[in-house]
Amino acid sequence: MSRIISILLASLLLLACGDSVDEPSDAGGDAGTDPMDARVPPDDDAGRDAGDPDGCVDVTVENWRLDNMDDVSIRYRARISPELGGEPWDLYLDFQRYDTEYVGTFPLGEGQDDNFGGCARCVVAFFGTMLGRGYFASEGTLELREDPFTQKLDATLTDARLIEVTIEADATGALISTPVPGGACLDLAVTTVDQNFPSPGWTCPNEQFNDDAVCHCGCGAWDPDCGEQCPFPPDPSCDPTPLPVEGCGDGEICTPEGMCSVTCDHPTRVPCESGVCGFSADGDRCLTPSRDRIDSAALGELCTPGNFMCGVDSESFAMGICDDLDEWLCRPICFSDADCPIAGESCYTLFTSDRGFCRPPPPSEG
Structure with a gap:
């Protein structure tokens, strides 16, 4: 998998536009600057130090x-000191999901991590959104003691040297880093970080986020401790037992929104005291129509686009799902093809669920 211009530019342009996570006020650069401008560092000697026999700046x-962060990557950053050429630069630890390891000790500048174009564990420095030129790790080691995709960064960089590179697209659109002949370089002091990075909106103490001990609910954001305990494929030594929930009452679960919700049982018709009994990836629970996208459409009617469940019966059970592939038609819920009332329909099972909705076969071609 190669790193494609549009993906990376969109990600880093969000940084400039203020949509990135926890944006510092002095990031450098601005949204009006071309991120692919092959910009020379502001001072030709910015990466050289006469006191260093190798000519590298100690930082x-x-x-x-x-x-x-998104579904395929997570990126952490820290401010470099001193400034380079009088301007603020940042060091990035940028992790891209590949079929590889993310816990262990990894040599920098070797194997998959030898180029910005396909690195899984990228150590790179940029000024603002100037992606045309930067510094890329050519040697040293990165030790990761936790999976960085869990929003925990427990890592040590040792003997890391970053060399000046240009970054340009090749014929396939992949961004490739090329060392600058006689270019500048940075020598990073041994750096250790052991820190949790809660999602935006988290209101509880940072140390409670993803602490591997308790599912903290009602903290303003989802706590990963509330989810599956064993990633896929599961480690045979992993204990799948859910962690205890703190912040919710008896009979409540913690929803993916990080809120406590009363449970119900849709298949056996155990109702809610209030609200509508429906389901989501975390199981059957009592939903609030205005908050949880419950549509007023009956089975066979059209839902408002964007809503999820529909066909609420007289006992407040949602009996349908809004089909976003068929003009948002409210279709009946099913567990198997046998539950579908119309001949020829099949049960289209939803991802992460044991049920779905009845859908007719696709129209024949030709």
């Missing part, structure tokens, strides 16, 4: 923060 970093 440290501080103020780690979660910079950006």
